[in-house]
Amino acid sequence: MDNQFSSKGGEQNVGQGDHAIGKQVNNYGIPPEVFAEYAGKLAVTDSALASFFKILEEQQVPPGDLDAKLREIAANYKELLARVGGNQAAKQAIERGDYAKAEKLLDDVANQHSLAAAGAYADNARLQRIQLRYAKAAVYWQKAAALLPDDKKKERALYLHKAAFDLDRIAKYKEALPLYEQSLSLCRETGDKAGEGTTLNNISQIYDARGDYPTALKYLEQSLVIRQEIGDKEGEGVTLNNISQIYHDRGDYATALKYLEQSLHISQEIGDRAVEGTTLNNFGLIYQTRGDYGPALKYLEQSLVIHREVGNQTMEGTTLSNIGALHHAKGDYPTALSYLEQSFIISQEIGNKAGEGTTLNNISQIYDARGDYATALKYLEQNLVLFREIGAKREEAGTSWNIGLNYAEHGDLSKAEQYISRAVQLMEALAHPKLEECRKRLEAVRAKLKAR
Template sequence: MPPKLCKYALIALLTAILSIHLDLPKLNFLFNPNSVASAQTTDPRKAEADRLLEQGNQQYQISQFEAALQSWQQALIIYREIKNRLGEGQSLGNLGLAYLNLGDYPKAIEYQQQSLAIAREIKDRLGEGQSLGNLGLAYYSLGDYPRAIEYQQQILAIAREIKNRSGEGQSLGNLGLAYYSLGDYSKAIEYQQQSLAIAHEIKDRQGEGQSLGNLGVAYYFLGDYPKAIEYQQQRLAIAREIKDRQGEGQSLGNLGVAYYFLGDYPKAIEYQQQRLAIAREIKDRRGEGQSLGNLGVAYYFLGDYPKAIEYQQQSLAIAHEIKDRQGEGQSLGNLGVAYYFLGDYPKAIEYQQQRLAIAREIKNRQGEGQSLGNLGLAYYSLGDYPKAIEYQQQWLAIAREIKDRLGEGAALGNLGLAYLSLGDYPKAIEYLQQVLAIAREIKDRLSEGRSLGNLGLAYSSLGDYPKAIEYQQQHLAIAREIKDRLGEGQSLNNLGLALYKSGNLIAAEKTLYEAIKVKESLRDKRLSDTNKVSIFETQRVTYITLQQVLIAQNKVDAALEISERGRARAFVELLSSRLNKANSDMKSLSAPTVNEIKQIAKQQNSTLVQYSIIYDYFKVEGKLKSQESELYIWVIKPNGEVTFQRQDIKPLWQKQNTSLSALVDGVLRTIPVLSLSENICYC
């Protein structure tokens, strides 16, 4: 089996690991400072402390985290001097929230634990629950989802004990977010729906909107974009109804992200610009920076890298201004992603190393691991597999240390694919089996399907086609179950190839036709460009493989049609990119049938010559390379007669160190344009 297919499995993983900062799971976390809620007092010292606490709250709301820190630290000093334990605990909790937003998670946890100790000492159950919830958020940010869940369950118990329905709803929502991050979307949706029911019951319109937004997040990571958009639009309507400008901005941003996943970048940009306008209006500097970063993401998937870089640099400037070190690191990482897509791997590495330095400085272990993973991907693209493996192993170690099971699975998957590219199939299989085990443990069906597909590729590379077919069929079943159309197309492609290699031509033909149908339907749905690259490249392989299957069955006419169909899709893609039109707007540009091709030859009184290059894949110095293998040639005469020939072209690169493509290009540069009287047309 052509091992190059492992490249396409890797492409699907790349987009998930490049750490493009869309802030999806964090948008609705309730980082609300504890209410002062104290009675009027004649004590001037306490009044001053209360004023400072409230001043810090206001500074926090507009992302002035450093200023809020100073206000709360001054309030803390006074509360301690006058021995006001309630105020001391609230100040400590708020300081923890500030450090959480600044990305200093160890310090955030330290302050929240001090706040928790005071709340328990003075039997402030409400404050105890708030501290536990904020600890859960800190561990969530560290990627330690099991511990985050543990803290959220404790706050849930307290909220139910003191009959705090609002707190109960919030903790259920946060539990949903934790399970979402574990990839257990069904459980995430279950918790968000419980949170939504409580918010509806107590007429908490803001909480209702947040639950709807989080349900939208879960559904668009399930790939159900229409339902995701529906929930986000409901959230937007509520935010506008209650005049929650921040919530309105977040809803617009999430809608932008949903359209981003659909590949509708103009609409994604429109929503992000609306969010940006609101953030600037309410002086939400952090939200402004996030909007600029997301605009940058949209533009570099549009291929407008200068504009993408411009937006990321603006996002970086804001993060630097408000001393948001975590946001600064994310912007640097996104700049690295932009240069990665530009193919400037040295600059991509430079930015990822800067991000890595910040992550280590603020002790953001999850960010550190992601940076290392991204560095590994850059070195993978440079062909430096040993260094790529080294970085992925470092990421793996961190993910295991902080119990980031998703990160652990991603690092293992990248290691498996690296060893697959090196041809070390037993080691690749060992890593991919570990990924599969983690995916099943955390109920991440998407990753489970991908792991099964990658295992199928590994066994196909070993020539064990029965096992390869078995794994691809399992991947296909999961992809169809969770409506992962991209995964369905990939699994059908790889299954068809394995069936062809095993000699089952009839089943291979049927499966490859299904693969093309799925993948062509996906292109009309305007997926993101990263997914389009994967689809187009695997489509190209699918068209070629199907031609081989048809020729093996002597179905010459059908093979010619598939050759033309693949050429038509490439032409549509070229026009779409040049004219900025969606493929769905260009459906009329369909491939001709054999009868139509014969009719053209008859009408033009010309002999048409159609050829298709077939590729094989080989390992050269430990790296996989594609090489031209055969030339398929169809000759269509004016009388409708079609003849077929095949030519071995491997000697061109084996003995002459050239290729047919290079030779044709050289000839075309030297010959004059054919006159209108010529009777032969080469297609």
């Protein structure tokens, strides 16, 4: 099963042949000899690679992500080819890059009988993953799960988990949570301890995104016990990292560092670069919060290198945003904006609403520091809509607070009171570490209003 680990700032019908190859080479600046090298390195045909480049173009993948995304697409492509080997027509359509035809052929199989249909729908989910269409992949995983008979509960749990994970990776938390919960119930029923540990971990991250830290911590502690019990070192490192983030959000940096150190040790011991990159990012955030910018930047830059290496675009965008915020704190606004703009583009391209919102907030703070309050407010209002849409209560609280401060600085105390009051209300529910500071500011605003 997939692992989801968190970090705070604050995963068609195409052309082929020489013409298609030439077009992609021109778009990405890839000369023919490098194209041939990629085909060999990925162990795919030239026509398959040409179709991959077409997907990258359609999804507007930035050149800096070229290598990582090609690896992701090639891995999903080869897995799917291995699965559909008996369906020669579908296999040939995939091999020549005619993904729309392949989807139709697999749907035809899905109209026959339940087991074959479930497998065909699962293969169509993989086909959508090849094309980076995660929301559509989730639909196919659910169709596959619904057709499995009662003696295939373990497989049903896996398909539901994959559907939830594909929605989770694009911040569709409301849709993802019930699917995770169904998967968890089936894992427990079938005695799948590895699946249970992973799903508990992933559910925790949805509650964490909502700012419900006690519930998130409860799920993480259950996950940690199971992963240690079955010797899942990779999963243990992920969960330790996520526990550290709960303590970070609560302002308990010493405890957060303790868990991060354990996570980093495990990820380096087993060579898990993805978790190592996330853990380094989170070290950077703690040092940044403490105002120790030198070590913070060192950790964040190490993290960025790893995320690009392993092709984790979500975390690449997050780390770019965090580096931007650090340069903002140092007063280097042009450099900060450069990193934030890179982060925003990535978040938009992969549909990461949470990352998009965090970056909008950080961009707004640059304009606020420059005295351009109208532009800052515009970004904050866009940001607030995004966080409300995905149910991210902690981020909604921070954005409401920032909007309230913006209005207070311009003398609009009525609107300032409205937004700061909402921020305080959310922070009370979250046991936010800055709650008392916000309460005092709210009292001051209300006192000024009363004195008018």
